[in-house]
Amino acid sequence: MNDNYKNAEKEHYDLAAGSKRKADDNTIPINDKVLISSQYFFLKRLENLINNRTVKVLDYGCGQGLKLIDLAKPSVQIFGIDISPKSISFANQIKTEKNLNMHFEVMDCEKTTFPDNFFDIIADFGTFSSLNINCAIPEVVRILKPDGYLISIETLGHNPFPNFKRYVNVLFGQRTKWAAAHIMKLNDWELAKSFFYNSEMEYFGLTVLFLAPFLRILPSAWHERIISGFEKIDRWLLSKNIFQKYAFKTVVILAKPKK
Numbered sequence: 556m557n558d559n560y561k562n563a564e565k566e567h568y569d570l571a572a573g574s575k576r577k578a579d580d581n582t583i584p585i586n587d588k589v590l591i592s593s594q595y596f597f598l599k600r601l602e603n604l605i606n607n608r609t610v611k612v613l614d615y616g617c618g619q620g621l622k623l624i625d626l627a628k629p630s631v632q633i634f635g636i637d638i639s640p641k642s643i644s645f646a647n648q649i650k651t652e653k654n655l656n657m658h659f660e661v662m663d664c665e666k667t668t669f670p671d672n673f674f675d676i677i678a679d680f681g682t683f684s685s686l687n688i689n690c691a692i693p694e695v696v697r698i699l700k701p702d703g704y705l706i707s708i709e710t711l712g713h714n715p716f717p718n719f720k721r722y723v724n725v726l727f728g729q730r731t732k733w734a735a736a737h738i739m740k741l742n743d744w745e746l747a748k749s750f751f752y753n754s755e756m757e758y759f760g761l762t763v764l765f766l767a768p769f770l771r772i773l774p775s776a777w778h779e780r781i782i783s784g785f786e787k788i789d790r791w792l793l794s795k796n797i798f799q800k801y802a803f804k805t806v807v808i809l810a811k812p813k814k
Contacts, residue, residue, distance in 0.1 A: 591782075624655065624657075677703070710738050713800040714801045756807045
């Protein structure tokens with residue numbers, strides 16, 4: 556397969572990294588705030604998988620390396636790989652400044668240089684849309700230990716409203732054509748599940764997606780209560796199979812890769 560999409564992804568994320576690294580603060584953009592429950596769920600499950608063990612964790616497509624900082628400690632050795640050299644440069648700056656037990660390297664997620672059975676946990680924060688899933692999943696299986704876990708938080712590509720916005724973002728250079736066309740779908744997850752013995756999938760974000768424009772004009776003190784109300788509606792809707800494919804976010808945990 557032609558690897559031109561990898562060059563496009565590298566250029567896109569080098570450009571997105573910009574000349575300055577992202578702020579390491581607690582500011583949450585409105586668009587992220589309406590989906591924050593999926594992030595909390597993901598991070599809580601990741602902490603439960605670590606469970607005070609001595610483990611090696613891979614931040615798969617780590618960007619600027621900020622996402623797992625709070626988990627870095629002597630017993631948790633965190634590795635981060637990304638195709639963007641500029642992002643990895645920023646990640647290494649953070650590692651040095653904070654003296655963290657983290658190791659960052661420019662690497663192709665589809666063809667890593669790690670040995671077989673190396674990681675206890677691989678954490679994916681939405682990287683699969685930038686990859687060829689047929690190459691990425693076998694590589695994940697190769698470098699995971701037999702009792703290892705892949706935990707992912709990914710957007711789901713069946714809802715026509717977010718899909719339209721993604722293609723608008725392509726026109727404005729905010730997303731690559733490859734990534735817009737390769738958002739994970741249920742058949743992709745079925746493929747991924749076939750490489751593991753155990754799987755779990757949770758769905759987030761349906762009616763709550765439409766809140767963002769209104770929250771921008773409403774007092775911030777109201778945001779949490781309004782979001783909470785819509786999340787209750789979503790939990791009920793997304794408990795029904797008919798609505799699940801239209802969720803915006805999924806958190807997927809795959810356990811015990813088939814070797």
